[in-house]
Amino acid sequence: MVLEAKFDDSTIFKKIIDSFKDSVTQINFVCSESGIEAQAIDDSRVLLVTVSIPPSCFESYRCDRPTTIGVYLASLAKLLKSANTNSSLTLYVADKPDELLLLFEEPKNQKSMEYKLKLVDITADMLEVDSDMKSDVTVEMSSVEFTKTVRDLTQLSDSFTVSVTKDGIVFSVQGDTAQGKVLLQPREDLADESNNLSISMSKTIDLSFASKYLLDIIKAASISNKIFLKFSDDTPALFEFKMEKGGGVGFYLAPKYDDEDENM
Secondary structure, three states, rough: OOOOEEEEOOOHHHHHHHOOOOOEEEEEEEEEEOEEEEEEOOOOEEEEEEEEOOOHHHOOOEEOOOEEEEHHHHOOOOHHHHHOOOOOOEEEEEOOOOOEEEEEEHHHEEEEEEEEEEOOOOOOOOOOOOOOOOOOOEEEEEHHHOOOOOOHHHHOOOOOEEEEOOEEEEEEOOOOOOOEEEEEEEOOOOOOHOEEEEEEEEEEEEEEEHHHHHHHHHHHHHHHOOEEEEEOOOOOEEEEEEEEOEEEEEEEOOEEEEEHHHHH
């Protein structure tokens, strides 16, 4: 086997895949001794998804040589429906990779389940992206609060605006029959750090995004209780969910200009 990677909790991988399976249809997982990385751009070329799963996320991890695994996400997601917190999941790829083997094991129930997924050739180059990129505004906030805000406001409009000033961050929408906004100011919750909200800024920003993409992005909230938002006038925004054991999922989303989606 060229790859053998075991999650002690199979739902970890399921949550990662579920977080972006509705944003892109297929993806290449690039495996190396430093972990598993992936990128994919949606069909409209407005949203770039990045995935990082370092060895620290696994109970055990071995990759003998760099290997690329191309999969259809809808097919992989179906197999991952077998995941539960009582089962482990080991991913296997043979020396001549043409399929991905998924082995679920439930020691307490003396049960195992094995699936094989055919790999696909996906022509796509890895882009050079930097999650530590310099930005005009960086916001760290509760992913639960961000999710609720997006769900509440996107009901009213297809366009979602983010404004950041010295007073705080404002999420707003302007619909045909209604409008709404949510103002959040920096705060520190000593009892629950996940409720903290911090803002670092070098200038004010006012950017609009298509609501449909934000509704896809918030599906990643299950992998982290925090979200990091990075905004600049001249680059795509970054919505990043970092996992507790390292790595995470990031979404680079191009803002809307003149009421049109701007391609990456």
